[in-house]
Amino acid sequence: MALLCKKNKTVAVVGLGYVGLPLALLAGKKGYGVIGLDIDEGKVRLVNEKKSPFNDPAIARQMRRSRIQATSDFGLVREADVVVVCVPTPVNDDHSPDLFPLTSACKNIAPNIRSGALIIIESTINPGVCESVVIPLIEEGSGFRAGKDFLLAHCPERIDPGNDKWNVENISRVVGGFNDESMQRALSFYSAILDAHIKCMSSLKEAEAVKVVENAFRDVNIAFVNELAMSFNKLGIDVVNVIEGASTKPFSFMPHYPGCGVGGHCIPVDPYYLIDYAEKNGFKHKFLSLARRINNRMPRYTVSLLEQVLAERDIPIKDAKIAVLGLAYKPNIGDCRESPSFCLIEEIDRRGGWAASFDPFAIERGTARSLEDALEGAAGAIVATAHNVFRALSPDDFSRHGIQAVIDGRNCLSSQVRTAPAFAYRGIGI
C-alpha cells in the first residue's frame, strides 16, 4: 500500500453515485478514513448497509468490504483533510449548464471545512467554474481564503461503468491546482490511491477543459459516423464495413460506430458546457453544436426507418405495438440517464404507435415485465441497447411473435437475424 501523506488521512466524498462511490471504496481500500456524503438518504442507508445503490456487480462485491461511513450531515466535513466533490452536473431543458447540485454542495461544505483542507472537484465542469463559482462560494461560506486557508484542485473523473479493464484505480488522470501547494497535495492524494499516471496541468482551467474536450471529441466523431450512416443508407453502402476498412490504416484513423442515439451523463451533456462557456465569452462552437444536433436526431431517424420498413409491408405505425429492447444507454448496465431509448419511445408515441420497452438491467423503468411480453404481438422491434441478451437473439425469437421489422439500433444482431426471411432487417447505416 502506498504511504499516505500525513495531511491526507480522512477523505469526505460528496455524492455517492457512479463516480463518488467507487472513489470512496478505493480510498477506504487504501487505508483512508472515508466519510460518504449524499443528500439522498436512501443511498446513505444502502451504503451503510454495505449495499450498492446501483446495479453494478463489481461495486456490489466491493461494497461487502466497504469502510465508508455514509451520512447526509455535512457537519462531518470537519473531520476531513480532503473533500472530493462528485455531484452531478446536468443541463437544463434549454441545454444550459445546471450547476445547482455543485453550488448547493459547495454551500454545504463551506461552513464546515477545516482550515488547511484540500477540496477537489471531480464533477465535470466547463473551464472557469472552479475559479468563478467554487472559490467564491467556499470563501463566502467559510470566511477562509483560497490558497491560504484551504486548497483547491480539479481532477476530472474518467470512470467508464461496466468496463472490466479500466476502473477508477488504473485510469490515468489529469490534475490542475489553484496554486502549487494545491497541486502537490492533490498529487499526493491521488498517488496514494491510484495505480496510474497523473498528469499535472498548468491551471484549474486547463484541467477543466481536458474533460469537456475528451467528451466533445467522442460526440463529434459519433456525429460524423451517424451522418455517414444516414448518407450511406441512400447510397447503398454499408458504413460499418467502410469503418472497418478504414480501420486497417495503422495510423490517423480511430473507429467510431453509428447508432440510434447517444446517452449517458457525459457525452450528450458535457459538450453543452463548453458551447455555453465559449458563447458567453464571444465564441460560437458551430461544429460542436452541429454534432449535438445530429446525435440528438438519431432516435427520430431510427423510428423513421422503422416506419418506412413497416410501410413497405403495408403496416402503418399508427396503432402498432413496437418493442423497444433496451433502456440503458450502454450495454450490460442499468444506467438509463439521457438514454436515447426514451426519445425512441416518445417518437413512436408521436407517430401514433405504442412502445413496449424492456431492459433486463432496468426492469423498473420498462413497460413490459419480460422480453417475451415486449415482443408478443409487436409489429416491429428496435434494439436500442447492445446488451448481451439481445445480441444473442435468434431469428425465431422475433418471428415466433409475428414481428415484421427489426431495426438494429446498435448494429449488434447476428448474421442469421440480418438475413432472416421472416421479417425485414435494417441496421443504422448497414
Ligand SMILES: NC(=O)c1ccc[n+]([C@@H]2O[C@H](COP(=O)([O-])OP(=O)(O)OC[C@H]3O[C@@H](n4cnc5c(N)ncnc54)[C@H](O)[C@@H]3O)[C@@H](O)[C@H]2O)c1
Ligand atoms: N457516470 C459516469 O460515467 C461519469 C464519468 C466521468 C465523469 N462523470 C461526472 O461525475 C459527476 C458525477 O456523476 P455521477 O455519474 O456519479 O452522478 P450520479 O447521479 O450517479 O451521482 C451523484 C450523486 O450526488 C448526489 N448529490 C446530488 N446533489 C448533491 C449535493 N448537493 N450534495 C451531496 N450529494 C449530492 C446524488 O444524490 C447522487 O447520489 C458528474 O459531473 C459527471 O459528469 C460521470
